[in-house]
Amino acid sequence: MKRRNFVQSVALSSIGAPLILKNFNFGAVSKELFETSKSAEDRVLVLVRLNGGNDGLSTLFPLDSYDNLALQRSNIIIPENQLLNITTTNAFHPSMTGMQNMFLDGKLGIIQNVGYPEQNRSHFRSMDIWSTGLMSPTASTGWLGRHMDDLYPGFPDNYPNATYPDPFAISMGYEVSATCQGLLANFSLTINDPFDTFNLQETATLNDGTYYGSHMEYLATMIAQTNDYGARVNAAANAGNTLSTMYDANNELAVQLRYVAQMISGGLQTKIYIVNINGFDTHNAQVVQGSPTTGNHANLLANVSNAIAAFQDDLNLLGIEQRVAGITFSEFGRQIASNASEGTDHGDAAPLFMFGTCISSGIIGPNPVISDQIVDQAGIPMQIDFRDVYASILKDWFEADPTTIQSMFEHTVNFIPVLDACNLGITEHDAAADIMVYPNPCAESTTVRFTCMNEKVSVQVRDISGKLMIDVCSKTLTAGNHDILIETNDLASGTYMLSVFKQSGNFTKRFIKVKNI
Amino acid sequence: MIPEEHVEEPISLSLTPYTGTWTKAEAAHLLRRTMFGPTLQQIQQAVTDGMNATVASLLTLPTTNPPLTYSPDEAVAAFGTTWVTSVYPSSNQSVTDNARGNSLGAWMMERCNQQTVSIQEKMCLFWNNHFGVEGSSDARAIYNLHNLYRQNCLGDFRQLVKDITIEPMMLIFLNGTTNNAFSPNENYARELLELFSVGKGLQVGPGDYSTYTETDIFESAKILTGWVVEELFSSTAPSPVANFYAILHDANNKTLSNYFANAVISNNGAAEYEDYINVIFQQPDMAKHICRKLYRWFVNYDLTAAVESTVIADMAATLEANNFVIQPVMDELLKSEHFYDMSVRGAIIKNPIEHMFSMLNATSSAPNFSLASNYEIYLQIFAFNMVLGMHYFRPPSVGGWTAYYQTPSYSKLWANSSYIKLRFDLSTYLTLTTGIASGTNNFKIDALGFVNGLSLPSSAPAVIDDMADVFTPKGLSAANKLTLKFILTNGQPDFEWTLQYTDYQADPGNITLSNPIRQRVEFVLYRLFQMPEFQTI
Structure with missing residues (x-):
């Protein structure tokens, strides 16, 4: 649908212009870079909400089903030669160069076919399910809210305090996040602009025990907290910095993520940030008729991919990359077959993306299978339950106790590995926390550099499906740095995984073999 | 940061007529819930007139004039006349359309600001939330949809659902205009059941939502095929129209689920959608969904089991007994014991439009300059409401504004830390500064x-x-x-x-x-x- 500016002639910022002294000073503050995080306490999770139901099949293309996909959605299919290959059987939408690079750098993970049993195709109900992590229609707490209730019982009474001066969660924009709804209160503070100071009038009010009374108490508490937390947020924003030049000021998601980087780098101890991008309900005009690489969905994916890539670049430049992990979520995928309006209707499962240096940077789960028959209303069947992704993040990233995690969900939790090397790297000696593969991409050969103790080391190259391609070596090495040359002449062009197995830590890096020169 | 408290249950859950004291507190409660910001004089008059006469006034709809041309960008309609049935120029339509869109937004705010003792404006906003249409097309189409709400705001709900189904703005918004026999688009079919009519029940099986199933959506999308919107931005037609093309209509029988008594809708061309909506309205629980929404809008967000089994059931019975005409339901509700129960007084946090006009209307503040200046000021008021979370013609989704359905926070969502700051900024702006400027004219609270x-x-x-x-x-x-x-x-x-x-x-x-x-x-x-x-x- 054409989105025309309804009141183009009105400057929307006019509401604040005469009243608020804006305090923008991006980059003006120099500061010491943050120390790399060693503990779960310092870790930050960023949730990126793709609101409306993202079309997974136009985001991550299963190349082994491309022909059938083209049959099912002939009016929106993107020509295969314009897709961005990330493996021999997977490709991104052409708008997603930023996330393609992240994937090749090992900073992007993909979990395929994520959903939940008996998919509900209502936006509202399904977003509730994704926010609460519970199927019960009477559930009212969010999955992160339950986690925080466990850690900070009684909130909001007596918060903020000396131990916890900062908001536990920040929802960028004007909406609290249902994911952070706790028993007594929502843990997320809404922040539209961390530089805009808060100094709201506080009033004493009484709760008379009615609905009205609960509103009075809510408003008084919220105003007081807004002032207290707002001052902390503002101080952090002013102390913080952003360094990436990749942010686009016209990309709303990038603006939100830039603020998040600014606040993290300024030392704010907030553990959860929620950012949001609307518009994924692409029933019509998902692509421009006759020009399927352009249109609403292409623009949305470009915004998502560019914003996340800029954010990751920024975290890297700020030296805080290991403290931050992110995931995307959306209420459902869309149906396999397109409709006649160059759009797609509400469907079932879809891929979920994770980003950061510490997340599992491969593809978890097989490609969805697309039939050559159009089945009315068919979606992609769920294979991995999103609630297991959440539970695994709580376990691996926030180091919550598995028994406690289980108690936060209705279903039997099945943990999946959402983190890899960096998880160990955080607790082990930093120099041993990584391996390098260079050159990458490579042609005839490449070299892996790593550090080991005096221990047995195996080096292997596998293809993206896990099949062993080269057993490079398996022997005891002396303590120190080692460079091992790997002949790649015989490998077909494509993406491969290089793994170093040793007692002091296993590491896997992705590399690309290009055609021999 | 939302403290959720267990609160006192209502003392009365009855819709029998309220007979308690009738003072400024009760009169003001009635007017605040049904208007945007009564003045002291209006409150005092309601005390004098009594409850029944005041409700009778509230349920009487005034006639209103359509939006007027005020901008030189309008190429067809003369200054000071309405454009709602004017053709578009044959070139540069977007300039004229932008002028019309601005006129519409300004006019809407003028309507809210100059309200008489009538429920009309509150009902218009209610329907605007209920049908959740993002008005973004030919400004005449947006106006026509709004006018449908305005003319039928207390009328026959079944007829309103029928009219909305083939209203051009709705056909555009939920893709009805591209829904055809060769490739059905189920967008409208889904929302019609989920949000607009019976409402979605609990999911009791795969694709089974206990009031309808995924099959119903699939089948009913076919029922609704064949409607095409034409004459958008036309330089010859006075209004966009919805035309039915039999060749685009799926003429096969459509079989609904057991929730609709396995009804078979057979081909009835341009009248088939009415057959289908008649079937929907026969479902036993049909009346409850809209009554819940009226309750949340006018009384309280909390649909407890007790409220559900008493107030909602009673409202639904009244709605059914009156053949789905809304007016008797509102008449009963606004005179009921439950409505005046102390437990529900003050139970709603104002939405941005209620917030804005409770400041302006209660102080009898309205811009009183030239037509163009007034409209320019109203347009800025429109934008303030938009910044505060309520773009009048564009709810954030087809489900309306989250404050009317998002558990457990509901209307608290209007006043989170970001919005409360903007509210305070806005009230500061309207009291302590020179106010909203249009040329040399300034408007603020009087x-x-x-x-x-x-x-x-x-x-x-x-x-x-x-x-x-x-x-x-x-x-x-x-x-x-x-x-x-x-x-x-x-x-x-x-x-x-x-x-x-x-x-x-x-x-x-x-x-x-x-x-x-x-x-x-x-x-x-x-x-x-x-x-x-x-x-x-």
């Missing part, structure tokens, strides 16, 4: 006019008491009243205010006397508008 209309403006305590009655649902504490009186009198004894006011009244044109009065009242309003008590109705 503090002098407001205080002059109070019951005893020369008495500082009486001024504060009146303000509490006008602006807060349950009054203000003695401490808060003292705070406000201290501001009004600038910390002087009360008689100093009386002297100052009496001097001003003797020579009202003397700005050295009126300015201090105006400023003190502005300071009080500024402070009052930041109190939590002001944020609810």
